[in-house]
Amino acid sequence: MANSNDGQDRHRGQLSPEDKALFERRISDLGKKLGKARTERAANKRGHEGSATRGQGMAQGLKMGSELVGAVLVGAAIGYGLDMLLGTKPWLSLLFFLLGFAAGVLNVVRGYNRLQTDITRETGGNIGKDLPDGDDD
Numbered sequence: 001m002a003n004s005n006d007g008q009d010r011h012r013g014q015l016s017p018e019d020k021a022l023f024e025r026r027i028s029d030l031g032k033k034l035g036k037a038r039t040e041r042a043a044n045k046r047g048h049e050g051s052a053t054r055g056q057g058m059a060q061g062l063k064m065g066s067e068l069v070g071a072v073l074v075g076a077a078i079g080y081g082l083d084m085l086l087g088t089k090p091w092l093s094l095l096f097f098l099l100g101f102a103a104g105v106l107n108v109v110r111g112y113n114r115l116q117t118d119i120t121r122e123t124g125g126n127i128g129k130d131l132p133d134g135d136d137d
Contacts, residue, residue: 057115064111068104075100 015023079096083089119127 056118060111060115064108067107067111071104071107072097072100075103 075096075098076093078100079093082092082096086092
């Protein structure tokens with residue numbers, strides 16, 4: 001096998017002007033595609049962060065509602081049971097119903113404060129604040 005150099009060894013590793021222009025155009029196209037992909041990725045990330053927060057809020061809302069209903073039902077059941085044992089119908093049922101309601105409301109308030117603290121920590125407290133006139137475009 002003969003090695004045909006044809007004088008190309010001195011130009012080895014160098015591109016012709018046409019190849020160089022083609023290479024630079026490909027790099028430019030690749031840079032544009034990469035910039036577009038980064039922008040889309042950042043937009044998707046921001047969209048998913050919002051949905052995660054909404055999902056967390058929905059879960060917390062259902063939790064607070066079930067805690068309120070559960071506290072009222074447990075209080076009423078304890079009061080009813082004590083009324084049956086002690087024969088004080090309906091006074092202990094009413095008293096424990098109200099105590100259960102108060103405990104449920106207290107749980108909801110505590111849960112709300114905890115959720116508000118978490119949201120403030122995640123967003124830096126920027127929810128619901130007006131933007132300066134120059135930034136709302």
